[in-house]
Each structure stands twice: as structure tokens, then as C-alpha cells.
Amino acid sequence: MEDMIRLEHISKDFDQRAVLQDVTLSIGQNETIALIGANGSGKSTLLRIICGLIRPSSGKIHSTLDKEMRISYVPERFPKIRLTPQEYLLSMGRIQGLNKDFLNRRIKELMEQFGLTEARNKRMNLFSKGMLQKVNIMQAVLAQPDLLVLDEPLSGLDAASQQDLLRLLQEMKRQNITMILTCHESILLNELADRVISLQQGRVVLNNIQGQKSYVIIHFKLPHDVSTLSMEQLGGAEKLEKVDGTYRLHVESEFSDKALLTILNSSGSVCSVTPAEHKQWIASDSFIS
Numbered sequence: 001m002e003d004m005i006r007l008e009h010i011s012k013d014f015d016q017r018a019v020l021q022d023v024t025l026s027i028g029q030n031e032t033i034a035l036i037g038a039n040g041s042g043k044s045t046l047l048r049i050i051c052g053l054i055r056p057s058s059g060k061i062h063s064t065l066d067k068e069m070r071i072s073y074v075p076e077r078f079p080k081i082r083l084t085p086q087e088y089l090l091s092m093g094r095i096q097g098l099n100k101d102f103l104n105r106r107i108k109e110l111m112e113q114f115g116l117t118e119a120r121n122k123r124m125n126l127f128s129k130g131m132l133q134k135v136n137i138m139q140a141v142l143a144q145p146d147l148l149v150l151d152e153p154l155s156g157l158d159a160a161s162q163q164d165l166l167r168l169l170q171e172m173k174r175q176n177i178t179m180i181l182t183c184h185e186s187i188l189l190n191e192l193a194d195r196v197i198s199l200q201q202g203r204v205v206l207n208n209i210q211g212q213k214s215y216v217i218i219h220f221k222l223p224h225d226v227s228t229l230s231m232e233q234l235g236g237a238e239k240l241e242k243v244d245g246t247y248r249l250h251v252e253s254e255f256s257d258k259a260l261l262t263i264l265n266s267s268g269s270v271c272s273v274t275p276a277e278h279k280q281w282i283a284s285d286s287f288i289s
């Protein structure tokens with residue numbers, strides 16, 4: 001897969017506090033990347049740097065496209081404005097310099113695809129969170145972006161709306177839109193992402209291609225006993241050891257994102273994620289349960 005954009009040694013300080021540290025990664029053409037990490041680990045900051053909304057303190061971003069890259073951003077929050085989606089999308093399209101005839105056709109097509117045709121002339125201050133999130137994504141794909149950047153696209157939505165949005169994002173993936181998104185939901189990791197990148201205190205601790213057979217050791221700390229974690233949530237874990245009050249979880253890479261989410265959602269902190277040879281532990285002992 002060819003790289004579309006490459007970030008090299010990106011760091012960002014806010015008020016002399018390092019929020020991102022030496023982040024190097026690339027995004028391939030047509031790839032979908034999920035960025036995970038605890039609250040405050042720097043995910044949104046990284047997305048905003050990729051979109052050009054803020055500048056890194058150091059490091060470089062290279063585009064490999066031979067034209068100017070069209071990057072669209074879907075922010076986490078979408079305000080409840082009094083416009084109808086039709087009015088809003090028309091004005092967003094005009095701001096983007098899109099032709100009126102193209103825009104009318106495209107809005108009609110998107111309304112059908114997103115199931116909002118009946119609501120197109122209703123005021124958005126009466127919309128549910130799921131409906132608002134659909135309009136939020138529609139504004140970003142009015143003109144086909146090269147890269148779609150989404151900050152927590154399923155956050156605050158009920159299970160049915162999450163499934164609905166997942167289906168739409170899968171449809172965009174089928175249309176070969178390259179995506180990078182932040183998330184706390186395992187359905188996006190399991191059913192959308194090609195690759196999971198995990199940030200811990202502003203550093204990349206895991207850069208993992210989904211479905212590739214390899215193994216990692218996650219070294220982590222918990223503020224409470226590990227028995228409070230459900231082993232089902234740590235699915236794919238092969239061995240868990242306790243070493244000097246910290247834990248080492250041996251897990252197949254395919255399941256490591258789920259294990260990392262479980263640890264982070266349990267207020268744990270990840271010290272390191274290192275690649276491992278399966279043979280390194282398969283013959284040996286303990287599993288704490």
C-alpha cells in the first residue's frame with residue numbers, strides 16, 4: 001500500500017508541556033486507521049495537526065500526492081443550530097467553492113444515503129445526536145476528500161445510532177476514502193479499522209495492522225487489582241504475569257487493541273508495548289485470573 005501522508009518526528013507543546021512526543025507514522029492510500037489512547041493522550045491534537053488546524057512545535061508532514069491534498073475534518077461536537085440540514089449543507093458547500101448544480105445533486109444523494117431525506121427541511125436544533133452526527137459527516141464529504149479525519153465519530157450515541165454510523169463509515173471505506181479517526185469503541189476497531197495506533201502520554205506505543213499474526217507484550221499498571229478486569233475483555237490474552245506490582249500481558253496482536261482499550265478504560269496506564277516471539281511464552285507458566 002502506498003503512503004498518502006507521512007508524519008515524521010512530530011512533537012507539540014502547549015504552555016511548555018509536551019502533549020505529543022516524536023510521533024512518526026504514515027497513512028496509506030485507502031487505509032482506515034483508528035487512533036486510541038486514554039483521555040488527554042494527545043489524539044485530538046494529532047488529528048488537528050494532520051488537518052493543518054494547528055502547527056506542530058517540531059517535526060514534518062509530507063504528502064505524497066501530486067496535487068494539493070483535500071482533507072476534511074469531522075469535529076467531535078456539532079452545535080445544535082437552527083438551520084435545516086439542506087440550508088446548512090448548501091452554505092457549507094458554497095464556502096468550499098462547490099458549484100450550485102453539483103451541490104444540489106450531491107446533497108440529494110447524501111440525504112438518501114444517510115437516511116435523512118424526510119428530515120432535510122427540519123430545523124437541526126430538534127435533531128437527535130445521531131442525526132446531527134450524520135450531518136457533521138455529510139458536510140465533510142460534500143466534495144470527495146482524499147483524507148477524512150474524524151474525532152470520536154460514535155461518541156455519545158446509543159447502540160442503534162452507533163451501528164447506523166458504522167454502516168455509513170463502512171460504505172465510505174468501500175468508496176476508497178482514506179480515514180483516520182479517534183475512538184473508544186471496540187466496534188470501530190473490530191469492524192472498520194485496518195490499523196490501530198495507540199498513543200500513551202503523547203507517544204505512539206502500538207502501531208498494529210489488524211489481522212496480521214504477531215504477538216506483543218503489554219506492560220501496564222493498574223490502580224486496583226487485576227482481578228477487576230474481565231478476562232473476556234482481554235480476549236486473545238495468552239498469559240498474564242505480575243511483576244513488582246505491574247502486569248505483563250502476552251497477547252496476539254490482533255487482540256491487543258481490545259486489551260489496551262480495556263486497560264485504559266479501567267484507569268490503567270500502559271508502560272510499554274513490545275513485539276514478542278510466540279515461543280517466548282507459550283511453553284511457560286502463569287495466567288492470573
Ligand SMILES: Nc1ncnc2c1ncn2[C@@H]1O[C@H](COP(=O)(O)OP(=O)(O)OP(=O)(O)O)[C@@H](O)[C@H]1O
Pocket residue numbers: 014015019037038039040041042043044045046
Ligand atoms: N489549545 C490547547 N491549549 C493548551 N492545552 C491543550 C490544548 N489542546 C489540548 N491541550 C491539552 O493537551 C492534552 C491532550 O489533549 P487532546 O485533546 O489531544 O487529548 P485526547 O487524547 O484527544 O483526549 P480525549 O480522549 O479526552 O479527547 C490535554 O492535556 C489537553 O488539556
